[in-house]
Amino acid sequence: MFLVLFLLSLGSAGKAEASGAKIYLDGEQLNLPSGVKVLNVNNSIMVPIRVISENLGYEVKWEKSTQTVSVLDSVTAVHMNVGKTQSQVNGIEVQMSIPPMLQGGTTLVPLRFVSTEMGMDIEWDNQIKAVYLTSSAPPVATEPVQVSPPPAGSVGSNPGAVTPVEEVTPVSALASVDGISFVDNQLLIAVSGKVTPKVFSIPSPDRIVVDLPQSFLSSSFAGSDQQVGKETILPLEGYPDVKQIRYARFSASPETVRVVLDLHTSKAYELTHQNGLITLNLNIEQTAAPAEPASSGKKIVVIDAGHGDGDPGAPSVNKRWEKDFNLAVAQKVGKLLEKETQIEVVLTRSNDTFLELKDRVKIANNLKADVFVSIHGNSNNSSSANGTETFYTRDASLSFAKIMHSHLSKATGLKNRGVSYGNFHVTRETSMPAVLLEIGFLSNKGDETQMFKEDFQNRVAQSIVDGIKEYLKVQ
Numbered sequence: 001m002f003l004v005l006f007l008l009s010l011g012s013a014g015k016a017e018a019s020g021a022k023i024y025l026d027g028e029q030l031n032l033p034s035g036v037k038v039l040n041v042n043n044s045i046m047v048p049i050r051v052i053s054e055n056l057g058y059e060v061k062w063e064k065s066t067q068t069v070s071v072l073d074s075v076t077a078v079h080m081n082v083g084k085t086q087s088q089v090n091g092i093e094v095q096m097s098i099p100p101m102l103q104g105g106t107t108l109v110p111l112r113f114v115s116t117e118m119g120m121d122i123e124w125d126n127q128i129k130a131v132y133l134t135s136s137a138p139p140v141a142t143e144p145v146q147v148s149p150p151p152a153g154s155v156g157s158n159p160g161a162v163t164p165v166e167e168v169t170p171v172s173a174l175a176s177v178d179g180i181s182f183v184d185n186q187l188l189i190a191v192s193g194k195v196t197p198k199v200f201s202i203p204s205p206d207r208i209v210v211d212l213p214q215s216f217l218s219s220s221f222a223g224s225d226q227q228v229g230k231e232t233i234l235p236l237e238g239y240p241d242v243k244q245i246r247y248a249r250f251s252a253s254p255e256t257v258r259v260v261l262d263l264h265t266s267k268a269y270e271l272t273h274q275n276g277l278i279t280l281n282l283n284i285e286q287t288a289a290p291a292e293p294a295s296s297g298k299k300i301v302v303i304d305a306g307h308g309d310g311d312p313g314a315p316s317v318n319k320r321w322e323k324d325f326n327l328a329v330a331q332k333v334g335k336l337l338e339k340e341t342q343i344e345v346v347l348t349r350s351n352d353t354f355l356e357l358k359d360r361v362k363i364a365n366n367l368k369a370d371v372f373v374s375i376h377g378n379s380n381n382s383s384s385a386n387g388t389e390t391f392y393t394r395d396a397s398l399s400f401a402k403i404m405h406s407h408l409s410k411a412t413g414l415k416n417r418g419v420s421y422g423n424f425h426v427t428r429e430t431s432m433p434a435v436l437l438e439i440g441f442l443s444n445k446g447d448e449t450q451m452f453k454e455d456f457q458n459r460v461a462q463s464i465v466d467g468i469k470e471y472l473k474v475q
């Protein structure tokens, strides 16, 4: 089964989903080619393949007929296909969490996947929205940098392709629909400006309709002459649930864009709208919670080991990974909580797998958990930064955070950095009291030595359990 991506794409102007992320290579900030936009799609940083060739110095090949992007150096060859999550690395099939996509004639590839496969270390600093790449062995730039300029039309080397003049409209109060695509069983609509989408489903035949009031199709929808009611159809192949996408300027008064998903069977969906990207997700039952707990009358505790698999988190001073530390502590907490007769414990991950932040949240929200605890190790450019810190986002979590921190801080014996507000996805989007524990600094020698010791982890796990029990008033 292949995922097929269809994208219509973006105008020339900066789009709201541009993440504004900075990219550092070996400590130097990269000067991205002009007109290049770094996008954040479901927490994956997507970059134009130009960045891979011009900034990272790898050879990039683009084959338009097969929509194949190849990234090469003297030892590694990564082949990816637009819209497909299967890739080949030195002849071996490797799954990607998000496929390359076409946008406005530019091919975007997931930066984390490419750089990891090419042997770089990658870290994401969410606070300052920066990607840090470390090249273990510098890519062998056999050719001077201008390697294989991709064919015209495949890459955003030509921002003038969409004449900005056409974007001058008398409709400044309207939102502009800049892109419509279907990726990974999700309908993505890129919008500039304010819009409140209306979604509803209609049976026989099954459809999901997304209406965008006070919106117009931007000039980047070439070929559509903006005649009211004139539909453009995008057939989809390889998706079990969705047959095709249709969109049109549905009405001129009020100005409305309508997007319709024609389904093979009726589907539940979830709509989110963030940073100019409207996402209609059809994957929602995948993380549906095991349905037993609610009836038991037990308190439900979700323990979240941060990061996992291809997202290793921060590296430690002794080259150990944050994901492994987080998992070790989470498993210990899980074991202890399993003995509690009044508590049902759920781990978001119990092995080295990767979960999107939103899926971690969904697990807790679907379960209607009583508390959520995310376990992390901290890191800082300065190796002297050290200590234990507890973060919360919503006010409703503050008293839980204080209780958790008092137990945790005593148990670690590290510097007490206190309880802080932090705008983390998992503590913000969960609907129950939620904390994110930064147990210690992996970038600090003293902290790190402790953190990978068995008895330290056992003490920390016990303190997390004690804090949860105190907060939930469980004996």
Ligand SMILES: [Zn+2]
Pocket: 306, 307, 313, 314, 322, 376, 377
């Ligand atoms: Zn972390």
